[in-house]
Amino acid sequence: xxxxxxxxxxxxxxxxxxxxxxxxxxxxxxxxxxxxxxxxxxxxxxxxxxxxxxxxxxxxxxxxxxxxxxxxxxxxxxxxxxxxxxxxxxxxxxxxxxxxxxxxxxxxxxxxxx
Amino acid sequence: xxxxxxxxxxxxxxxxxxxxxxxxxxxxxxxxxxxxxxxxxxxxxxxxxxxxxxxxxxxxxxxxxxxxxxxxxxxxxxxxxxxxxxxxxxxxxxxxxxxxxxxxxxxxxxx
Numbered sequence: 674x675x676x677x678x679x680x681x682x683x684x685x686x687x688x689x690x691x692x693x694x695x696x697x698x699x700x701x702x703x704x705x706x707x708x709x710x711x712x713x714x715x716x717x718x719x720x721x722x723x724x725x726x727x728x729x730x731x732x733x734x735x736x737x738x739x740x741x742x743x744x745x746x747x748x749x750x751x752x753x754x755x756x757x758x759x760x761x762x763x764x765x766x767x768x769x770x771x772x773x774x775x776x777x778x779x780x781x782x783x784x785x786x787x
Numbered sequence: 788x789x790x791x792x793x794x795x796x797x798x799x800x801x802x803x804x805x806x807x808x809x810x811x812x813x814x815x816x817x818x819x820x821x822x823x824x825x826x827x828x829x830x831x832x833x834x835x836x837x838x839x840x841x842x843x844x845x846x847x848x849x850x851x852x853x854x855x856x857x858x859x860x861x862x863x864x865x866x867x868x869x870x871x872x873x874x875x876x877x878x879x880x881x882x883x884x885x886x887x888x889x890x891x892x893x894x895x896x897x898x
Contacts, residue, residue, distance in 0.1 A: 706885070715875055715888030716830070729884030763829055776886060778830040
């Protein structure tokens with residue numbers, strides 16, 4: 674196990690609603706990245722947080738937003754949910770230092786939008 | 788652009804060797820990664836290789852890197868049924884902020 678935890682495990686929401694997903698990073702890690710994994714696909718980078726600020730963003734609309742807290746845990750918020758937002762949401766923690774960029778993933782939150 | 792490509796499916800018998808291939812695009816990548824995903828689970832970091840290495844061995848795993856052709860492979864020796872999973876290669880881009888993943892190779896190991 675990596676020490677990265679995510680909650681909740683599963684979630685069912687209706688189109689148009691809002692959702693908040695949570696992630697606790699591994700001890701000693703200061704960076705959290707969020708990925709969306711649609712069924713049958715590889716994970717797609719949403720954004721990354723470092724020192725409580727967004728530190729890079731993928732090709733996702735502004736209704737995907739996030740936060741990082743002083744203890745390095747993080748939230749992913751999605752507003753105005755669409756059916757295509759149904760996916761496994763993965764959080765990964767890492768320690769930004771030197772050239773090493775090993776990211777350790779949590780078990781994910783399975784979001785279903787109906 | 789960023790694109791990591793993998794074959795979709797590989798089937799082997801228990802005890803055989805498995806070779807999973809990947810091509811990537813960013814020649815400036817310092818590290819390249821292999822992740823394993825079991826059904827319903829998150830991604831497990833299996834191994835990684837520095838871009839200045841040609842080969843890395845880690846117990847049953849051997850990673851080969853051909854920088855000229857931007858080709859990466861993962862060899863699993865003595866493949867076991869517990870190795871059945873989806874394997875992703877990934878390269879970092881945007882100054883290491885972001886991992887770009889391939890579509891994954893589903894490995895099926897039969898007894």
